[in-house]
Amino acid sequence: MSEEKKTSWGKAYDANIPQEPKQAAPTIESAAATANDGSDADERRGRHQHVLPGILGKQLRAAYGELLNAPVPDAISDLIKKLESAKPGTPVANKAADEESSK
Amino acid sequence: MSGRAQDSTLRDDLVAAIPNMRAFAISLCGNRDRADDLVQEALVKAWNHLDSFEVGTNLKAWLFTILRNAYFSELRKTKREIADSEGQLAARLSVPAEQQGHLDLLDLSRALSKLPPDQREALILVGAEGFSYEDAAAISGCAVGTVKSRVNRARSRLNELMTAAPAEPSGAAAADPDGPARRRSRTARAV
Numbered sequence: 001m002s003e004e005k006k007t008s009w010g011k012a013y014d015a016n017i018p019q020e021p022k023q024a025a026p027t028i029e030s031a032a033a034t035a036n037d038g039s040d041a042d043e044r045r046g047r048h049q050h051v052l053p054g055i056l057g058k059q060l061r062a063a064y065g066e067l068l069n070a071p072v073p074d075a076i077s078d079l080i081k082k083l084e085s086a087k088p089g090t091p092v093a094n095k096a097a098d099e100e101s102s103k
Numbered sequence: 104m105s106g107r108a109q110d111s112t113l114r115d116d117l118v119a120a121i122p123n124m125r126a127f128a129i130s131l132c133g134n135r136d137r138a139d140d141l142v143q144e145a146l147v148k149a150w151n152h153l154d155s156f157e158v159g160t161n162l163k164a165w166l167f168t169i170l171r172n173a174y175f176s177e178l179r180k181t182k183r184e185i186a187d188s189e190g191q192l193a194a195r196l197s198v199p200a201e202q203q204g205h206l207d208l209l210d211l212s213r214a215l216s217k218l219p220p221d222q223r224e225a226l227i228l229v230g231a232e233g234f235s236y237e238d239a240a241a242i243s244g245c246a247v248g249t250v251k252s253r254v255n256r257a258r259s260r261l262n263e264l265m266t267a268a269p270a271e272p273s274g275a276a277a278a279d280p281d282g283p284a285r286r287r288s289r290t291a292r293a294v
């Protein structure tokens with residue numbers, strides 16, 4: 001059995017995954033199944049969408065909806081353009097992270 | 104589908120997920136500027152590791168995992184949460200002030216900012232973003248039962264916070280001291 005830590009979507013994407021409690025194998029399988037089965041996922045999503053019933057749930061979804069509809073800042077749009085123009089396979093630096101680390 | 108077309112679709116999907124990533128990041132850290140930095144950090148990581156993503160699986164869940172890992176890594180480093188006391192969720196609300204329930208929304212965002220990060224994460228993933236418990240568990244790197252427990256605790260804590268004695272009144276709330284309290288009670292009953 002491979003010792004590589006895997007996510008529910010396949011290969012490990014990053015060696016710096018925070019060490020949190022390990023997930024049980026059935027959960028990983030069910031998560032993968034959810035991702036591959038649209039109708040089942042929708043059904044479950046609909047059910048869990050109302051984990052907060054009543055006014056509080058509506059408020060939470062309304063507030064979150066406002067965030068979803070907010071325009072994407074120029075900095076992120078610029079980053080996407082930069083990423084798209086980068087050569088495939090060339091690692092792109094993160095300006096925000098660079099600034100953060102230089103502090 | 105050819106590899107190039109597949110890459111193009113994947114990148115389009117990644118860009119399409121940016122609003123969700125921002126909403127999640129703002130909800131997590133409570134600071135819009137920091138949230139944008141987190142989104143950028145996550146986008147760069149995702150872009151540089153696109154070959155690690157298994158096509159056909161849940162891209163949004165993958166992106167959210169990268170984002171939340173970046174957030175919690177930073178949280179562990181700083182040992183403190185950088186939070187806006189009023190909550191950026193409140194600041195982003197565009198509900199007109201005269202609309203009934205506006206004060207409830209502000210109360211909700213303040214209450215959300217007082218939840219422990221792991222409970223807030225679980226509540227946002229399942230209750231607002233609409234992930235299944237299984238997907239939320241995969242994103243958070245914990246068991247499904249843990250996510251359910253966190254959601255339940257978050258819901259109970261929110262209920263407590265929303266029914267607690269109101270903070271120092273100000274503005275319109277001060278002019279109508281009974282209003283927020285009454286609305287708060289209605290919210291509590293509804294939950």
